[in-house]
Amino acid sequence: MAVDELDARLIRLLDEEPRVGVMEASRRLGVARGTVQARLDRLQADGVVRGFGPQLDPEALGYPVTAFATLEIAQGRGRDVRAHLATVPELLEMHTVTGSGDMLCRIVARSNLDLQHVIDRLIDFDGIVRTSTMIAMENPIPLRVVQLAQAAASS
Amino acid sequence: MAVDELDARLIRLLDEEPRVGVMEASRRLGVARGTVQARLDRLQADGVVRGFGPQLDPEALGYPVTAFATLEIAQGRGRDVRAHLATVPELLEMHTVTGSGDMLCRIVARSNLDLQHVIDRLIDFDGIVRTSTMIAMENPIPLRVVQLAQAAASS
DNA sequence: GATTATGATATACATAATGACCAGTGGAAC
DNA sequence: GTTCCACTGGTCATTATGTATATCATAATC
Numbered sequence: 001m002a003v004d005e006l007d008a009r010l011i012r013l014l015d016e017e018p019r020v021g022v023m024e025a026s027r028r029l030g031v032a033r034g035t036v037q038a039r040l041d042r043l044q045a046d047g048v049v050r051g052f053g054p055q056l057d058p059e060a061l062g063y064p065v066t067a068f069a070t071l072e073i074a075q076g077r078g079r080d081v082r083a084h085l086a087t088v089p090e091l092l093e094m095h096t097v098t099g100s101g102d103m104l105c106r107i108v109a110r111s112n113l114d115l116q117h118v119i120d121r122l123i124d125f126d127g128i129v130r131t132s133t134m135i136a137m138e139n140p141i142p143l144r145v146v147q148l149a150q151a152a153a154s155s
Numbered sequence: 156m157a158v159d160e161l162d163a164r165l166i167r168l169l170d171e172e173p174r175v176g177v178m179e180a181s182r183r184l185g186v187a188r189g190t191v192q193a194r195l196d197r198l199q200a201d202g203v204v205r206g207f208g209p210q211l212d213p214e215a216l217g218y219p220v221t222a223f224a225t226l227e228i229a230q231g232r233g234r235d236v237r238a239h240l241a242t243v244p245e246l247l248e249m250h251t252v253t254g255s256g257d258m259l260c261r262i263v264a265r266s267n268l269d270l271q272h273v274i275d276r277l278i279d280f281d282g283i284v285r286t287s288t289m290i291a292m293e294n295p296i297p298l299r300v301v302q303l304a305q306a307a308a309s310s
Numbered sequence: 311g312a313t314t315a316t317g318a319t320a321t322a323c324a325t326a327a328t329g330a331c332c333a334g335t336g337g338a339a340c
Numbered sequence: 341g342t343t344c345c346a347c348t349g350g351t352c353a354t355t356a357t358g359t360a361t362a363t364c365a366t367a368a369t370c
Contacts, residue, residue, distance in 0.1 A: 002217075003216065006270070009252055011209060014208065015160040015193060015208045015209060017337085018206050018208045018209070019207075021326090021327060022327080023326080023327075023328080024327090030246045031347075032347060032348045032349065033327095033328095033348095033350075034347075034349085034351090035346080035347055037328095038346080038347085042185045046215055047214075047215040047242040048211060048216055049159055049210065049211060049212075049213060050209075050210040050212050051173050051209075051210050052168060052207045052208070052209055052210070053169065053170045053207070053210060054169045054173070054204045054205075055204065055205040055206050055207070055208060056204060056205070056206055056207075056300040056301065056303065056304060057201060057202050057203060057205050058300060058303055059202075060203040061158065061203055061300075061303050061304060061307045062157070062199055062203040062307050063303060063307075066250070068250075068252065068259060075209070075307040077282060081222075081332055081363095082295050082296070082366085085296060086295075086296055088234050089302040089305070089306040090303070090306075091296065091334080092298055092300060092303075093294075093295035093296055093297065093298045093299070094237055094294070095221070095223075095291040095292075095293065095294050095295075096225065096291070096292045096293040096294075097289035097290060097291050097292060097296065098289055098290045098292065102289070104289060104291070106298075108303070113307055114173050119258060121189065127244045127253065132254075132366075133223075133251060134252040134254045134259060135253045135254075136250040136251070136252050136259070137250070137252060137253065138250065138251040139243075139248075139249070139251075139252045140237050140250075140251065141237070141240060141241055141246065141248055141249035142248065143247055143261075143298075144246045144247060144248070145211040145213060145216075145247060146211065146218050147244040148167060148211065148213055148218060148244055148245070148263070149211060149216060150244070150246075151244045151245075152216045152217050152218075176355090176356060176357080177356080177357075178357085179356095186318075187318065187319050187320070188319095188320095189318075189319070189354095190318055190319075192357095192358085193318085216350080236337080250325080256316085264315085275358055294363095
C-alpha cells in the first residue's frame with residue numbers, strides 16, 4: 001500500500017523521462033530489472049500509477065483559453081446536470097464541492113468569444129440555477145503530483 | 156499544426172491502452188508502422204502530446220481529500236506568493252484567475268483535519284490577504300482531454 | 311500539363327528491450 | 341532455526357525499436 005523511497009525514485013524517473021524502459025530504469029536506479037518490473041506492477045496494481053496515457057495540451061489542440069465555472073444546481077437535478085455536462089467536450093473536469101450543491105468545472109475554449117458560446121451551451125440546461133466564471137490567465141504551477149510521492153515516501 | 160482523424164484515433168488508442176507500442180498501434184489503426192511513428196513524432200513535436208508520464212492517483216498515495224482554494228493577494232506580492240506556494244507539496248496546481256480571488260489552487264490532504272493544516276501552511280505567508288476554500292466531495296468527471304482531440308479533428 | 315512537395319507504404323537491418331523463467335542470497339518475522 | 345519474501349543476476353526466445361531506403365499516389369504550384 002505505502003510507497004517507499006525506491007518507489008518514489010522510480011516514479012520520479014518515469015515522470016522526468018517517460019521514455020526509459022524497465023531496462024534503463026533498472027540501470028539508473030541501480031537495482032535489478034526484475035525489481036523494477038515488480039515495483040511497477042505493484043504500483044499499478046495498487047492504483048498509485050493509473051497508467052501512462054498521453055498528456056495532451058489543450059492549447060496545442062487549439063483551445064488556449066481555460067476557465068473555471070461554478071454551477072449552482074437546483075435540488076434533485078444533480079444527476080441530470082451531470083449527464084448533460086459530460087456531453088460537452090470543452091468541459092475537461094467537474095467536481096462537486098461543498099456549498100449549496102455546487103459544481104466546479106474546468107472548461108476550455110478556442111478564444112474568449114468562444115468561451116461565451118461554450119458557457120452558453122454548458123448552462124443551457126434545466127436545473128442549473130446560477131453560474132460564476134473565473135478565467136484563468138496564467139498557470140504558474142501546472143498540475144503536478146510527483147512531489148506527493150516523495151512526501152508520501154518520506155513519512 | 157492541426158490534428159486529423161488519424162491523429163485523433165491514434166491519441167484515443169494510446170489513451171485507452173497506453174501499453175501498446177508503435178507496432179501494435181499500426182496494426183490496430185490499419186496503417187504502416189512508419190506512419191504511426193511519423194504521426195507520433197509530429198504530435199510530440201507540435202506539443203499536442205506532451206509526454207507519457209505516469210498518472211498518479213493522490214488518493215492511492217494517501218491523500219484522499221481534494222480542495223480548491225482561492226487566494227486574494229496583496230498588490231505586488233504575487234511573485235513571492237508563487238514561490239511560497241511552489242514549496243508546498245500538497246499544492247497540486249495553481250492558476251491566476253480573474254475575479255475577486257487572484258489565485259485558484261488545487262490542494263490535497265490526508266484527511267479533513269490535515270486539510271486544515273495544509274491550508275494553514277499555505278496561507279501563512281505575507282501577502283495573502285483572504286482565502287476561500289471549497290472541499291471537493293465527488294469527482295464525477297475526472298480530468299479528460301481526449302475528447303478535445305476528437306472535436307479538434309472534426310473541425 | 312509538367313513539376314514539386316507531401317505523406318503514406320513497404321521493406322530491410324542491427325540493436326535492444328521484453329516477458330518468462332530460475333537458482334541463489336540476505337534480512338525480517340515467527 | 342526455519343520460513344517467508346524481496347532482491348539479485350543470469351539465461352532464453354520473441355518481439356519491438358530506431359533508422360534508413362525506395363516507391364507510390366495525391367495535391368499544390370507554376
